[in-house]
Amino acid sequence: MDWAAVRVTAELAACTTFILFLLGLPLAYWAATTRRWWRVLVEASIALPILLPPTVIGFYLLVATGPHSPIGRMFEKLTGDLLPFSFGGILLGSVVYNLPFAVRPFTSALAGVDRRLIEASWCLGVSRAGTFRRVMLPLAWPGILTGLVLAFAHTVGEFGVVLMLGGDRPGVTRTLSVSIYDSVQSLDYTTAGRTSLALVLFAFVVLSITYGLQRRVPGV
Amino acid sequence: MSERSAELVADFEKRYRSGAIVRAAFAQPSQGFFSTVLFGPSGSGKTTILRCLAGLERPEGGTIRNGPQTWFDAERRVHLRPQARGVGFLFQDYALFPHLTVERNVGYGLSRASRALRRSRVAALMDLLGLSGLDRRYPRELSAGQQQRVALARAVAPRPKLLLLDEPLSALDAPTRQTLRGELRRALATLATPAVLVTHDPLEAVALADQAVVLNGGQIRQKGPIHEVFSRPADPTVARIVGVETIEPATLMDVCDGLAFVRAGSAELLALDPGGLTPGPVYVCIRGEEVTLERSEPAQSSARNRLPARVIAIHPEGATVRVLLDCGFSLTAQITRPAAEQLALAPGQSVVAQLKAPAIHLVAR
Numbered sequence: 001m002d003w004a005a006v007r008v009t010a011e012l013a014a015c016t017t018f019i020l021f022l023l024g025l026p027l028a029y030w031a032a033t034t035r036r037w038w039r040v041l042v043e044a045s046i047a048l049p050i051l052l053p054p055t056v057i058g059f060y061l062l063v064a065t066g067p068h069s070p071i072g073r074m075f076e077k078l079t080g081d082l083l084p085f086s087f088g089g090i091l092l093g094s095v096v097y098n099l100p101f102a103v104r105p106f107t108s109a110l111a112g113v114d115r116r117l118i119e120a121s122w123c124l125g126v127s128r129a130g131t132f133r134r135v136m137l138p139l140a141w142p143g144i145l146t147g148l149v150l151a152f153a154h155t156v157g158e159f160g161v162v163l164m165l166g167g168d169r170p171g172v173t174r175t176l177s178v179s180i181y182d183s184v185q186s187l188d189y190t191t192a193g194r195t196s197l198a199l200v201l202f203a204f205v206v207l208s209i210t211y212g213l214q215r216r217v218p219g220v
Numbered sequence: 221m222s223e224r225s226a227e228l229v230a231d232f233e234k235r236y237r238s239g240a241i242v243r244a245a246f247a248q249p250s251q252g253f254f255s256t257v258l259f260g261p262s263g264s265g266k267t268t269i270l271r272c273l274a275g276l277e278r279p280e281g282g283t284i285r286n287g288p289q290t291w292f293d294a295e296r297r298v299h300l301r302p303q304a305r306g307v308g309f310l311f312q313d314y315a316l317f318p319h320l321t322v323e324r325n326v327g328y329g330l331s332r333a334s335r336a337l338r339r340s341r342v343a344a345l346m347d348l349l350g351l352s353g354l355d356r357r358y359p360r361e362l363s364a365g366q367q368q369r370v371a372l373a374r375a376v377a378p379r380p381k382l383l384l385l386d387e388p389l390s391a392l393d394a395p396t397r398q399t400l401r402g403e404l405r406r407a408l409a410t411l412a413t414p415a416v417l418v419t420h421d422p423l424e425a426v427a428l429a430d431q432a433v434v435l436n437g438g439q440i441r442q443k444g445p446i447h448e449v450f451s452r453p454a455d456p457t458v459a460r461i462v463g464v465e466t467i468e469p470a471t472l473m474d475v476c477d478g479l480a481f482v483r484a485g486s487a488e489l490l491a492l493d494p495g496g497l498t499p500g501p502v503y504v505c506i507r508g509e510e511v512t513l514e515r516s517e518p519a520q521s522s523a524r525n526r527l528p529a530r531v532i533a534i535h536p537e538g539a540t541v542r543v544l545l546d547c548g549f550s551l552t553a554q555i556t557r558p559a560a561e562q563l564a565l566a567p568g569q570s571v572v573a574q575l576k577a578p579a580i581h582l583v584a585r
Contacts, residue, residue, distance in 0.1 A: 114315065116311050116313075116315040117315050117317060119274075119276050119302070119309070119311075119315070120309065120311060120315040120317075120374075121317075121328070122276070122301070122302040122303055123274055123276075123302045123303075123307055123308070123309040123375075124308075124328055124329030124374070124375075124378060125303050125306070125329050125332075125378055126303065126328070126329065126331065127303060130331075134328075135317060138319045139318070139319055
């Protein structure tokens with residue numbers, strides 16, 4: 001097995017999950033509590049990657065982050081590296097692509113917290129942020145953890161966006177799924193088989209954990 | 221102006237997209253124990269008014285002031301957040317935090333206080349409300365009555381300026397409700413916090429409140445001192461809503477073997493002991509339809525209370541007739557029109573009013 005690819009994959013999944021936690025929770029809180037009509041539009045945009053082929057996301061991100069784009073130029077100035085074909089590039093792609101897999105479980109978990117508990121907390125003088133931390137998070141954590149686990153696992157299995165944005169730089173942007181593709185291209189079926197089996201086992205364990213979590217309802 | 225600064229003044233209007241409008245206009249002292257009951261059938265806007273007072277809903281017009289503080293002013297675009305109003309809200313099914321122990325639920329609103337202060341306040345309230353020893357339990361491990369008291373303790377712990385109680389006893393079974401009714405009144409008096417409560421149970425209203433605001437379809441139909449509103453409804457609609465035609469001050473003389481001996485005016489009544497009452501002043505509450513009228517005293521009857529009475533007035537109300545009687549205290553009977561015709565009732569006539577003991581409800585005064 002390509003251990004450099006294991007390291008890149010693990011790093012990519014961990015960073016993606018962490019960013020999605022920071023970015024996804026406020027988004028999910030907004031989506032779960034707002035009464036604005038354009039909430040549906042925001043939710044639809046976030047969910048787009050579920051339906052779109054990864055190549056479409058990859059293509060747009062490639063154009064948007066290329067050296068001729070404002071984002072690409074800024075990144076190049078800051079880091080001296082090009083955003084596409086770097087770790088930062090595939091991380092960006094992975095965050096965008098995995099947003100729905102984190103935000104949707106977050107949103108339904110937060111929306112599932114009894115509204116009266118939130119109002120009770122407000123009436124007891126606790127701020128919105130305090131209520132989020134002391135009431136919503138503890139009661140919604142199985143859903144939030146589900147979202148994080150799904151995002152992590154989905155990043156591990158991601159292929160299209162990574163290949164489009166990252167190319168295939170060993171130790172930098174070559175993830176496990178890309179390395180399977182490489183092995184098959186060079187007719188190394190033994191390595192491809194071993195890596196594939198590892199990913200199947202990983203996915204199975206992750207899904208078992210997720211279903212286990214969904215059975216746990218706190219406080220009941 | 222100085223008079224107004226010691227009052228809670230609510231005068232506002234909440235409009236819904238469906239076209240429904242709820243209007244509230246009432247006042248009560250903002251210090252010491254005083255309570256107003258918002259009374260009416262479901263859908264009459266009681267809970268909406270409570271939520272507007274708490275800041276959980278924003279009215280479209282009017283003002284809400286509590287003492288010197290303006291909570292809401294539509295014209296000046298003032299709308300204080302619930303956190304800034306300092307109200308204690310007791311939710312209908314309590315809304316206890318399921319992931320926190322009783323102790324943490326009660327202390328939830330005291331997070332800014334020091335640990336020691338929080339502990340002593342929580343312990344004092346748990347003691348006052350008979351919850352000692354339940355500190356480490358979770359809400360799901362409590363009876364409904366205990367949950368109700370935990371919710372009350374949690375609501376009053378941060379020393380709110382106003383208590384809002386939404387159907388405080390409706391989630392309890394009848395016997396528990398009767399016991400807690402008296403306890404709740406005593407607890408509220410001890411805490412000396414003004415309260416606004418919502419109920420559709422007339423006995424709960426009489427037991428807990430000083431002032432009544434009767435609502436129907438989002439409009440105030442009548443307001444005033446509680447026993448005045450309940451015993452002298454302004455119109456048939458209010459009479460139908462309050463449902464209890466007779467509310468008379470009386471004295472509980474003695475309680476023995478589950479029976480209560482009561483003196484109301486010059487009449488002596490036998491009622492069932494609701495529990496938790498000691499001899500002293502009470503209200504006697506009697507629904508008009510529970511009163512039976514006879515021309516002369518029957519030889520044998522299971523009704524324990526047979527009161528010689530004089531007809532004062534007769535008010536026909538559709539299929540029924542409301543008969544005002546003097547039987548040592550003023551009693552209202554509600555009988556059908558054919559029954560009234562058969563008895564040939566007329567003012568000044570003598571009749572016998574019969575009442576079963578369970579039809580006489582006693583409420584502490």
